[in-house]
Amino acid sequence: xxxxxxxxxxxxNAPQDAxxxxxxxxxxxxxxxxxxxxxxxxxGWLRGSERLKRPLLEAFMATLLAxxxxxxxxxxxxxPRPFMVxxxxxxxxxxxxxxxxxxxxxxxxxxxxxxxxxxTTRRIASALLIVALPVAWARVFLGVHFPQDMLGAALLAAxxxxxxxxxxxxxVAPIYYHVASRLYRWLFAPLIxxxxxxx
Numbered sequence: 001x002x003x004x005x006x007x008x009x010x011x012x013n014a015p016q017d018a019x020x021x022x023x024x025x026x027x028x029x030x031x032x033x034x035x036x037x038x039x040x041x042x043x044g045w046l047r048g049s050e051r052l053k054r055p056l057l058e059a060f061m062a063t064l065l066a067x068x069x070x071x072x073x074x075x076x077x078x079x080p081r082p083f084m085v086x087x088x089x090x091x092x093x094x095x096x097x098x099x100x101x102x103x104x105x106x107x108x109x110x111x112x113x114x115x116x117x118x119x120t121t122r123r124i125a126s127a128l129l130i131v132a133l134p135v136a137w138a139r140v141f142l143g144v145h146f147p148q149d150m151l152g153a154a155l156l157a158a159x160x161x162x163x164x165x166x167x168x169x170x171x172v173a174p175i176y177y178h179v180a181s182r183l184y185r186w187l188f189a190p191l192i193x194x195x196x197x198x199x
Contacts, residue, residue, distance in 0.1 A: 006087070008147040012140040013088040023091055029138035030092060033131055034104050037063075037111055040124065045184060046197040055121045057180055058172045059114035062164040066110040066156055067103060073152075074098030082143045090143035101152030102145050108132040109157035117165040 014023065044056045079100035083090035109132055115125035136153075139145040164171065191197045 002148075005146055005148045009082065009088060009140060012137065012147065013082070013143055014091055014141050016089060018089070018091070023142075026138040026141045027092060029134040030104070030142055030144070033135050034107060036128070036131060037107055040111070040128075046188075048198060051120045053181075054172070054176050055115055055118040057176050058118075058164060058168055059111045059161075061172060061175070062114045062161045063107055063110040065164060066106050066160040069156060069160060070101055070103055070106050070153075073100065073156075079146075079149070082146060088143050092139075092142035092144050094144045099145055099149045101156050102136070102139060102149040103153075104139060105132060105136050105150055105153035106157055108135060109154055110161050113158050113161035114165060117161065 014026070041056055041060060044052050048056070074097070077100065078098040081094065081096065081099040082088045083094070084096050084099075108128055112125045112128035112132060115121040115128065118125075136150040140147055140150065185192065185199065188197055192199050
């Protein structure tokens, strides 16, 4: 484990006398903010137009691919978490799974980077990318990740989002028109007829 990674971890990890209010805030960031992603997907598809649904589908597909890659990296190179070494303070219960890259940050950054590729969703993307910063800090602060896990997540997310974006014409568009849209209209037909959700 390189010295810079450990030095950054020592700088960001919680001190022994961390105030309970800061620990509570960190736990909120580390665990709860991730739920903004499924909320965005659900609300975006129920209330958004095609200009929002297509980028959301692309971002969702990119995120699934990034998570699959993250799982493969964990199998090939199972990097320990700080509490498994052990180093630093450990303030959040977590299973002893491979740490690199961070799945939480991979999800948020892949969604954000993918949505940033579309002019119509750049504001949403910017908000997601900003929210991802306290998530990254909190998971290091609480002792479940090293800074290198966050860097790995950022590199993976950017790479996969760019790859899926480059393939959108033959990968995302057919799935949107022939699978996702049809399935959505079939499942939500009664609500669409009543005007409660967008077509």
